[in-house]
Amino acid sequence: MPHRPLTVLYIDDDVALGRLVQRILARKGYAVEHVGDAEAGLARIAEGGIDAVILDHDLGTSSGLEVLARLAGSEGAPPVVYVTASSELAIAVQALKAGAVDYVVKTIGEDFEVLLTAALEQSVERARLLRAKEEAEREVRDARDRAIVLLAEVNHRVANSLALVSSLVRMQAASVQDAGARAALAETQARITAIGNLHRSLYTSDDVRTVDLAAYLETLVRELGHSMSAAGRTPDIRFEAVPILMKTDKAVSIGMIVTELVTNAIKYAYPEGTGEIRVSLAREPDGATLLVVADDGVGWSGQGPATGTGLGGKIVGAMARSLGTSIDYARQAQGTRVTIRIVEDEPAA
Incomplete structure (x- = not known):
């Protein structure tokens, strides 16, 4: 985990719920920012510094699925936990297919707090592991590329040396x-x-x-x-x-x-x-x-x-x-x- 508090962006047009989520996650050590619509959320993500996103399904004039679709083409987009008031499995499946790493159904009581916190922690850890994996793969590719260049240089030098030896033998044969x-x-x-x-x-x-x-x-x-x-x-x-x-x-x-x-x-x-x-x-x-x-x-x-x-x-x-x-x-x-x-x-x- 980084030394700074993890910054979570909560995208939901429900201001009261936004405040509740801020209080819940603040107790867990998260810094939470709240925006009320898709465009504001996408703009804040583009600025950087967001470690994870909690995205509500119903954003009034738009859907959280539209936000997921636009994030899908963004390199390095933060992990998204999808929140919906509906218990319909189809919505959750759509969200996961669109790129969300987890989803939580809104409920009244402590269950929502527990599930949301767990989903958020898992999404952040998953993103950390994914970044570590990508970094390791990049280092392996870089090492392989360096090895290929060095090996090509070795073969080049050996070929030139053997060409010189061959020329010396030919000169000797001529004499x-x-x-x-x-x-x-x-x-x-x-x-x-x-x-x-x-x-x-x-x-x-x-x-x-x-x-x-x-x-x-x-x-x-x-x-x-x-x-x-x-x-x-x-x-x-x-x-x-x-x-x-x-x-x-x-x-x-x-x-x-x-x-x-x-x-x-x-x-x-x-x-x-x-x-x-x-x-x-x-x-x-x-x-x-x-x-x-x-x-x-x-x-x-x-x-x-x-x-x-x-x-x-x-x-x-x-x-x-x-x-x-x-x-x-x-x-x-x-x-x-x-x-x-x-x-x-x-x-x-």
Whole structure:
């Protein structure tokens, strides 16, 4: 409770009853102001400083329901206890639907005093709790907004740092004469770019919990092509996808898998020249995400798994395990088709 006396506005055209209510509530420590009509009551409420309103149903030329209707559109309006001389339940129901927090039927004797005081105390306490709840919710929203801004800034800084590292690796690759070393550095740059692009997607996203997988992979594949072109290869990469929201941690793993599979196809699928590499992303009827990387190159012999024994193969295997899935290398007459099926534990919102 505030240290000052609570100020109650009593709106009723009955002057005698107004004085009675003032005496009743004064004994309870309330400061009571009395006005005799709706317009005067609304004007006093608009001035501020009213903690609660006692509103009579019959105001002579108007109804208390009209006052409730006008208060309904006012932000921060005080709680209203509705008073009526009628015992008809319909009036009470109308008043409560219109925004009153409680109602009291006028009677002669101590019952009216007890009921009015109890209703007033409950309405004031309810208003206090509601204000406290709104304030707590506002503080939570403000804290969440600050956290989102800070997280976006962190992702921004990480993306910029990784872009700098990627540029340093590219510069190092340009100064290396050995073709094998240049290729290894290009692959390293592609892996760094895959993670950097994810952080770039996060700081431009409204929800850092999820990533637009199609947009992320499109950027990743495009930059991967540029990176490998700088290393002396000219891949023709086709990308086709539908928009799919994916949890951030899973998007990282998928990005790393795509990086390794596309890099592998660029290196080995077309030893005599260049050809097409296709990356597609689709949603299956059961909600699973289907990722396919395919080419029309020399393919693989079919002897043993096609995941390889080098670093790339180990990365693909580790990422697949983190996704709870496996890599399917399909045998084809020409080329290689790699399929990854990802099922989300919980749908990304």
